[in-house]
Every structure is written in C-alpha cells, then in structure tokens.
Amino acid sequence: MELSGKSGGRAGFLWLSFCIFLTLSCAKVISDPLKNVNLSPFQQWISAYECLNKTSPTCAANGLNLTGIIHVTGSEVTDYCNGCAQWTKDVLTCIHLVKRDFWFANNATVKLINETISHGCATNSDIVMLGVKKSGGIRNYSRTYMALFSALILAIFLFST
Structure with a gap:
C-alpha cells in the first residue's frame, strides 16, 4: 500500500503532464479570424x-x-x-x-x-x-x-x- 501511494502520485502526475502535452501539441493555430x-x-x-x-x-x-x-x-x-x-x-x-x-x-x-x-x-x-x-x-x-x-x-x- 505504501509503495502504490507514492508511485501512484508520481504516475498520476506523469499521465496528467502527458495528456496536457498531447492536447497542446494537437491544437491548431488558426490565422483566419473568420474560422x-x-x-x-x-x-x-x-x-x-x-x-x-x-x-x-x-x-x-x-x-x-x-x-x-x-x-x-x-x-x-x-x-x-x-x-x-x-x-x-x-x-x-x-x-x-x-x-x-x-x-x-x-x-x-x-x-x-x-x-x-x-x-x-x-x-x-x-x-x-x-x-x-x-x-x-x-x-x-x-x-x-x-x-x-x-x-x-x-x-x-x-x-x-
């Protein structure tokens, strides 16, 4: 139980960071204001x-x-x-x-x-x-x-x- 508590927090942080990175890397910059x-x-x-x-x-x-x-x-x-x-x-x-x-x-x-x-x-x-x-x-x-x-x-x- 002790091992999963510490590594679970780090793993959760890494997964969250990875998800944010994927979201930002897939975002498109739209230069046409009408779009x-x-x-x-x-x-x-x-x-x-x-x-x-x-x-x-x-x-x-x-x-x-x-x-x-x-x-x-x-x-x-x-x-x-x-x-x-x-x-x-x-x-x-x-x-x-x-x-x-x-x-x-x-x-x-x-x-x-x-x-x-x-x-x-x-x-x-x-x-x-x-x-x-x-x-x-x-x-x-x-x-x-x-x-x-x-x-x-x-x-x-x-x-x-």
Missing part, C-alpha cells in the same frame, strides 16, 4: 485585431487601424473609392462578423465608418472620420433609474416586515 470559434470576448478582440492586420499593398497610406481615423480628401477620393474602399469594407465586414459591438479608439462603430465611406464614394466628396463624441445621456438616465430602483427595494424591505 475561429468566438466563445469569449477575449477571443473576439483577438479576431478583430487579426482582421485589422490584413494589409493591402495598394492602401498603405489610407489603411484602417485601431484608431478608426480615415482621412481622404481632394483628388485621393477617386483612387480610394476604386480600390481601397472595398478593401476597407472587407476588413470592416470581417470585424463585424467576429465582434459585432466593436468600437474604434475614436468611438466610431463599424457601421458608422462603413456609412461614411459609402457616402463619400457615392457623392465623390471627402471621406473624413476623425472622431465621434459619445453622448452622456445614458449615464444620466442610469443614475436616475438606479436611485429609483434602490428606493423601491428599500420600500419593499421596510414594508414587508
């Missing part, structure tokens, strides 16, 4: 970042990055709309498919950038997405509802006893 199974928000962020890392050699100057800033003016608009706009829309579609609630650093959404590019190319006008101001209205409503909710809970607690 990832997005179960957690962390994986969604990684997939969205991989979408942004898809580069185009023709759109290096006006490429999309985490800032979300797009600034195409004047004579660049026609060249941008003939090639880079479709590439940017493909990147935005990839981001939308892997993380639907993605926000860029300038508070722009995927939908807003898509609409800005479509409008600029349709009207042949400047495509400028520098920053978006967020409304603080939701914060004010949440404070009001939280106070009301707390008062109702307190009233229920006081009057139920």
Whole structure:
C-alpha cells in the first residue's frame, strides 16, 4: 500500500503532464479570424485585431487601424473609392462578423465608418472620420433609474416586515 501511494502520485502526475502535452501539441493555430470559434470576448478582440492586420499593398497610406481615423480628401477620393474602399469594407465586414459591438479608439462603430465611406464614394466628396463624441445621456438616465430602483427595494424591505 505504501509503495502504490507514492508511485501512484508520481504516475498520476506523469499521465496528467502527458495528456496536457498531447492536447497542446494537437491544437491548431488558426490565422483566419473568420474560422475561429468566438466563445469569449477575449477571443473576439483577438479576431478583430487579426482582421485589422490584413494589409493591402495598394492602401498603405489610407489603411484602417485601431484608431478608426480615415482621412481622404481632394483628388485621393477617386483612387480610394476604386480600390481601397472595398478593401476597407472587407476588413470592416470581417470585424463585424467576429465582434459585432466593436468600437474604434475614436468611438466610431463599424457601421458608422462603413456609412461614411459609402457616402463619400457615392457623392465623390471627402471621406473624413476623425472622431465621434459619445453622448452622456445614458449615464444620466442610469443614475436616475438606479436611485429609483434602490428606493423601491428599500420600500419593499421596510414594508414587508
């Protein structure tokens, strides 16, 4: 009995180590973000970042990055709309498919950038997405509802006893 207790612990540790090694060695690294199974928000962020890392050699100057800033003016608009706009829309579609609630650093959404590019190319006008101001209205409503909710809970607690 004594011999099996000591060697059983070591053997169990070795089997566990071997199983973990096999599991990790058989795991595949998927570089295509659309083939990832997005179960957690962390994986969604990684997939969205991989979408942004898809580069185009023709759109290096006006490429999309985490800032979300797009600034195409004047004579660049026609060249941008003939090639880079479709590439940017493909990147935005990839981001939308892997993380639907993605926000860029300038508070722009995927939908807003898509609409800005479509409008600029349709009207042949400047495509400028520098920053978006967020409304603080939701914060004010949440404070009001939280106070009301707390008062109702307190009233229920006081009057139920």
